[in-house]
Amino acid sequence: MGATKTDHFTDKQNQIATLLKALGHPARIAIIEYLLKVNACICGDIVNELPLAQPTVSQHLKELKNAGLIKGNIEGNAICYCIDEKVIGKLQNYFENISTRLTNKKNSCC
Amino acid sequence: MGATKTDHFTDKQNQIATLLKALGHPARIAIIEYLLKVNACICGDIVNELPLAQPTVSQHLKELKNAGLIKGNIEGNAICYCIDEKVIGKLQNYFENISTRLTNKKNSCC
DNA sequence: AATCTATATCGTAATATTGCAATATATAAT
DNA sequence: ATTATATATTGCAATATTACGATATAGATT
16 A cells, blocks of 8 residues: 555544644755744745755745645745745644643543 | 655754654544543554554554654553643644744735 | 756655554453 | 453555756846
8 A cells, every 4th residue: 555545534634634744854844944044935045055955955845835834926036935824823723722632631541 | 765864954853843744644643633532541442443454553553652642551451542741732832933933023025 | 049047847766654464462351 | 271352563565755866947137
């Protein structure tokens, strides 16, 4: 096999999994953190920041874009990349919800 | 290639990526959500909850355990699985931090 | 038009992941 | 001791991911 059985899970589960999978690689975490660090949208520059070849970076950017985590606007002959706040908010809420439910629970056995 | 170049990134980036990668599969999200839903540690039961064969579920549980997201205590001839609150808290903080930094930033171009 | 710069796509090799049948292990119950 | 139950491990096939060289594309500059 090798193909994930997405059809057996709920849409929400698949959506969250897709987002987290997209962030589940250090290069893509590094991209997100770089976009944050410069505190602006980046036009160019990303390839030079990462220890990976240009096609590899391009591929990682594509995956982040496909997952909806970043947006890319064409800006002259460069592309302006930005983090999508909404999606990050979604993830924040997801983990916040889990956290509160865990603290309310008072684990008995572990 | 095919092997992730973890050595080129910071420890923190690799740690976060490892956690998110472990959660980047709907079956593992479903496991976490089931552990939450029953509001207790689960001894047994998980295999019957998921639309996957027992060895597959066992493998997913192992990955969650390796990433540190769940803990498993042997309880008779079953195993008692629980979510590790600390690690979830870490993820919550991570996304909260990104969120606040994003709202402070007031995206200019996107 | 020719050239430069930035990014994307193609092709491909190396490796990792997903899923499961078969089998092993280990405790519980009879 | 034998059997039942729960979970893990092994082995393997199908598929996905990662990485990059080569090449394509597209706007900017000269």
